Amino acid sequence: MIKFIARFCFGLFTVCCALGVLILCKPLWTSNTRAVDAVVAVVLLAFGLVFLVIGVLAHDEQTVDGLFKRIQGVPFPGRFLGSVVDVKGARGEAAQPSLIFVSYSHVDEEWKKRLETHLAPGLRDGRWKLWTDRRIEPGEAWEEEIMDAIDRSSLAISLVSPEYLASPFVMDRELPALMHRHRDRHNCTWVHIRASSWEKTLLKGIQAAYIPPDPPLDQLSRPLQDAAFVAIVNRILG
Numbered sequence: 001m002i003k004f005i006a007r008f009c010f011g012l013f014t015v016c017c018a019l020g021v022l023i024l025c026k027p028l029w030t031s032n033t034r035a036v037d038a039v040v041a042v043v044l045l046a047f048g049l050v051f052l053v054i055g056v057l058a059h060d061e062q063t064v065d066g067l068f069k070r071i072q073g074v075p076f077p078g079r080f081l082g083s084v085v086d087v088k089g090a091r092g093e094a095a096q097p098s099l100i101f102v103s104y105s106h107v108d109e110e111w112k113k114r115l116e117t118h119l120a121p122g123l124r125d126g127r128w129k130l131w132t133d134r135r136i137e138p139g140e141a142w143e144e145e146i147m148d149a150i151d152r153s154s155l156a157i158s159l160v161s162p163e164y165l166a167s168p169f170v171m172d173r174e175l176p177a178l179m180h181r182h183r184d185r186h187n188c189t190w191v192h193i194r195a196s197s198w199e200k201t202l203l204k205g206i207q208a209a210y211i212p213p214d215p216p217l218d219q220l221s222r223p224l225q226d227a228a229f230v231a232i233v234n235r236i237l238g
Helices: 002-028 033-057 061-072 078-084 106-123 142-152 162-166 168-181 222-237
Strands: 098-103 128-131 153-160 188-192
Touching: 098 106, 098 142, 098 168, 106 128, 106 153, 106 162, 106 222, 128 153, 142 153, 142 168, 153 162, 153 168, 162 168, 168 188, 188 222
Parallel strands: 098 128, 098 153, 153 188
Antiparallel strands: none
16 A cells, blocks of 8 residues: 555656646747657656556556556557556565465365465465465454455465355355455466365356366375376466
């Protein structure tokens, strides 16, 4: 949120600078300088408006990415603006890793750990960071922390089992929040780790990373489970 406020303030400042160029330089205008001043003002206004739009409309990094993809698809000056302005933040600011939210039942802790193990090589470049509820510190409001992590997530993966689907919190709060956050469903997926009635839930509308009617992971041998995890990771991270 702080970054978006900063972009908004910078955009407002840039627009004011553009107006200042027009006002302060007007007494000095000649036929030769008028065009130059106008171009400078237009460029400043364009940059200012870009930052203002981001500050007002962008609620997360995915929205910012989408805005700049649209900008870069427009002929000059859109392509120029999209390449000059850093999507992840101001130049010099280290890009924050995108968040992968893992939703699971604590009964399936060992399956979660195996997923983390297989994801580890893909997280080493710093582009992605894994989030599970084990990151919640003692004394913190766990429900608020989970909802906040969902709001910040760029990808979400659910480990589905009977206990997962039997959880009131998962069915009433967590899964609906994930589906609302990732409305296009492209960044929200799930893995069938143990046989369950997933067809009777919201999951029937989401593409699985390990696609039914393949058997649940627990019905596979250990080598085939590892091969399935490799395929799942490749599907998630590309």
